[in-house]
Amino acid sequence: MDKSSLITNWQQVSRQVIEACRQTVSQDKDSQKVVPSKVTLLAVSKTKPIEMIVALAEQGQRDFGENYLQEAIEKITAMQELSENDSSKSNSIVWHYIGHIQRNKTRDIAEHFDWVQTLERDIIAKRLNDQRPDELPPLNVLVQVNIDDEESKSGCQPKELPSLIEAIKGYERLRLRGLMIIPAKANTDAFARTQQLFNEVKQAHPELTHWDTLSMGMSDDMEAAIASGSTMVRVGTAIFGTRD
Numbered sequence: 001m002d003k004s005s006l007i008t009n010w011q012q013v014s015r016q017v018i019e020a021c022r023q024t025v026s027q028d029k030d031s032q033k034v035v036p037s038k039v040t041l042l043a044v045s046k047t048k049p050i051e052m053i054v055a056l057a058e059q060g061q062r063d064f065g066e067n068y069l070q071e072a073i074e075k076i077t078a079m080q081e082l083s084e085n086d087s088s089k090s091n092s093i094v095w096h097y098i099g100h101i102q103r104n105k106t107r108d109i110a111e112h113f114d115w116v117q118t119l120e121r122d123i124i125a126k127r128l129n130d131q132r133p134d135e136l137p138p139l140n141v142l143v144q145v146n147i148d149d150e151e152s153k154s155g156c157q158p159k160e161l162p163s164l165i166e167a168i169k170g171y172e173r174l175r176l177r178g179l180m181i182i183p184a185k186a187n188t189d190a191f192a193r194t195q196q197l198f199n200e201v202k203q204a205h206p207e208l209t210h211w212d213t214l215s216m217g218m219s220d221d222m223e224a225a226i227a228s229g230s231t232m233v234r235v236g237t238a239i240f241g242t243r244d
C-alpha cells in the first residue's frame with residue numbers, strides 16, 4: 001500500500017471513531033452532565049513495516065499495538081533512534097503489547113512497552129511488576145477476559161477476575177487500567193457483558209483510581225463496540241490493509 005492510501009485509510013477510520021463517539025453519549029453521574037465518550041484509536045501495526053508507523057506518527061497517531069515480540073522490539077528501538085535524531089518524529093509514541101505473553105519473555109515486555117493488554121495470570125503480572133525498570137513509569141495493564149468462554153481463546157475466566165484484580169492491585173510497578181476482550185465472531189452480546197463486568201469492578205473498587213479503559217472492537221466491529229462503551233478500539237486491517 002502506498003503512503004497516501006495509508007493516510008486516507010487512517011483518516012477515514014479516525015472519522016468513523018469520532019462519529020461513533022458522537023452517537024454514543026454517556027451520562028456522567030457525578031456532574032449530571034451528558035458527555036460524549038472518548039475513544040482511543042490503537043493502530044495495530046503487526047507485520048507492517050516501520051515506514052508505515054513513521055507515516056502515521058507524522059499525522060499525529062500516538063498509540064500503536066504489536067503482537068510479535070521480536071518484531072516489536074526492533075520497531076520500538078528503530079523509532080527511538082529516529083526520535084533521537086529528529087525530535088519532531090515519534091518521540092511520543094505509546095506502545096501496546098497485545099500478543100500472547102510467554103513466561104520467559106516478560107522482561108523484554110516490561111522493558112520496552114508502555115501498556116500490556118493481554119494479562120491473564122497472576123504469575124505473569126508478578127514477573128512484569130518485578131521486571132519493570134525503576135526509571136520507567138508503572139506499566140499500564142489490562143486484564144484480558146475470555147468473555148465467550150472459548151477453549152481456544154486466551155484470557156482469564158470472568159469468575160477468576162476478582163482474585164486476579166486483588167493480586168494486581170498490590171503490584172506497585174503496574175497500573176491497572178481496565179479490561180480487554182477478543183470476542184468470538186458475530187457475538188455482539190459480548191460487548192454488553194464486558195461493559196457490565198467493567199462497571200462492576202469500578203463500583204467494587206473505588207480505590208482503583210486509574211480504572212478507565214475498556215479495550216474492545218477491531219476493524220469489523222468497532223462501531224458496535226463503541227456503542228457498548230469501548231474506550232479503545234484496536235484497528236489493523238482497516239488502516240494498514242490485509243496481512244500476509
Ligand SMILES: *Cc1c(COP(=O)(O)O)cnc(C)c1O
Nearest residue numbers: 044098218219234235236237238
Ligand atoms: C490483530 C489484532 C487486532 C487487529 O485486528 P483487525 O481485524 O486487523 O483490525 C486487534 N486486536 C488484537 C489482539 C489483534 O491481535
